[in-house]
Amino acid sequence: MSARAEATASIDVVVVGGGPAGLTAATYLGRFLRSCLVIDAGDSRARWIPESNNCPGFPSGVSGVELLRRLHAQAVEFGARFDAAEVRTISGSADQAGGFLLDDGTRSWRARCVILATGLADKLPDVPWVADAVACGAIRLCSVCDAYEARDSCIGVYGPARDIGAHGLFLRAYSQRVYLLPDDDTDGGEDMRAAIDAGVRVLAPGGRLEFDGERCRYASSDGSPVVFDSIYPFLGSLTGTRFAAAAGAKLSDTGEIIVDRHQMTGVPGLFAIGDVVSGLNQISVAVGQAAIAATRAHAMLPFVPRGANGA
Numbered sequence: 642m643s644a645r646a647e648a649t650a651s652i653d654v655v656v657v658g659g660g661p662a663g664l665t666a667a668t669y670l671g672r673f674l675r676s677c678l679v680i681d682a683g684d685s686r687a688r689w690i691p692e693s694n695n696c697p698g699f700p701s702g703v704s705g706v707e708l709l710r711r712l713h714a715q716a717v718e719f720g721a722r723f724d725a726a727e728v729r730t731i732s733g734s735a736d737q738a739g740g741f742l743l744d745d746g747t748r749s750w751r752a753r754c755v756i757l758a759t760g761l762a763d764k765l766p767d768v769p770w771v772a773d774a775v776a777c778g779a780i781r782l783c784s785v786c787d788a789y790e791a792r793d794s795c796i797g798v799y800g801p802a803r804d805i806g807a808h809g810l811f812l813r814a815y816s817q818r819v820y821l822l823p824d825d826d827t828d829g830g831e832d833m834r835a836a837i838d839a840g841v842r843v844l845a846p847g848g849r850l851e852f853d854g855e856r857c858r859y860a861s862s863d864g865s866p867v868v869f870d871s872i873y874p875f876l877g878s879l880t881g882t883r884f885a886a887a888a889g890a891k892l893s894d895t896g897e898i899i900v901d902r903h904q905m906t907g908v909p910g911l912f913a914i915g916d917v918v919s920g921l922n923q924i925s926v927a928v929g930q931a932a933i934a935a936t937r938a939h940a941m942l943p944f945v946p947r948g949a950n951g952a
């Protein structure tokens with residue numbers, strides 16, 4: 642007998658990814674009385690959030706872990722099932738008789754529709770203390786999310802010279818003490834010049850980032866180290882979208898999945914939501930896209946009239 646498990650009987654919708662986007666889609670699908678399986682590798686970007694204060698409905702803030710716990714409980718409440726796995730391949734389409742086939746190398750699943758909610762991973766400074774620094778806010782990864790909390794503090798913006806100017810200018814609206822910390826000595830271009838004109842200072846490139854357990858400092862060769870309340874690294878991100886492209890989805894130059902106004906890729910029945918799609922990587926955007934995709938998937942699935950006693 643083969644060790645390989647056969648594909649499950651077809652599920653209405655498989656959601657790949659169990660972050661805010663995927664969990665919200667699962668709640669909607671359960672409430673549309675559709676069968677839904679969430680396949681999740683368990684590494685949501687939201688787990689890094691020490692406290693979010695722009696997440697709708699949490700005026701006193703909420704940690705990423707607590708938000709995920711609540712979203713998971715809500716999806717379970719409405720019937721979602723979960724498998725811990727990392728999907729490696731997807732093939733098929735809603736137009737084909739067998740729908741979609743998903744595979745993680747040892748197991749496979751069949752689904753009539755698929756929603757990809759696989760997020761992205763931030764590229765972080767290559768230092769062993771980075772997780773501790775994010776946890777205490779010494780390193781921040783999303784200025785739209787938490788520049789408000791950093792206002793009037795000493796803020797560093799770290800990354801390639803050509804990328805950090807615009808972020809520095811954005812943060813200058815929140816503090817008089819904003820410094821650019823280039824990790825290379827290339828020309829920072831118009832963005833950097835605009836930041837400098839607005840009062841942002843630039844430290845010598847190629848300095849060392851250090852962390853004392855509470856705050857970071859940047860030690861450059863041309864002066865004494867500057868201690869920062871927060872440093873925002875802007876080093877880019879990675880999206881694991883190769884398998885989506887292999888399934889027929891089109892990608893942007895930066896690796897995000899391209900979708901239509903219903904969040905559907907060019908493959909009928911294959912949707913994408915959240916950070917894997919959006920230019921604005923925010924929880925509120927992810928959950929809005931989840932509602933749109935789940936509602937469209939429901940409309941594409943066969944109509945099922947309700948029988949007596951819910952049968």
Ligand SMILES: Cc1cc2nc3c(=O)[nH]c(=O)nc-3n(C[C@H](O)[C@H](O)[C@H](O)COP(=O)(O)OP(=O)(O)OC[C@H]3O[C@@H](n4cnc5c(N)ncnc54)[C@H](O)[C@@H]3O)c2cc1C
Nearest residue numbers: 658660661662682683684685686693728760786915916924
């Ligand atoms: C430090 C920090 C602070 C932030 N603060 C805020 C904030 O205050 N407000 C705000 O709105 N946003 C904030 N964000 C951004 C927010 O976390 C993201 O926008 C949000 O998590 C996106 O949700 P998502 O479901 O699209 O992706 P994610 O939350 O990243 O979830 C994707 C899931 O898919 C899984 N996955 C990936 N590939 C596969 C695969 N092949 N098979 C199975 N599973 C897979 C991953 O393991 C993960 O569990 C912050 C981010 C960071 C890092």
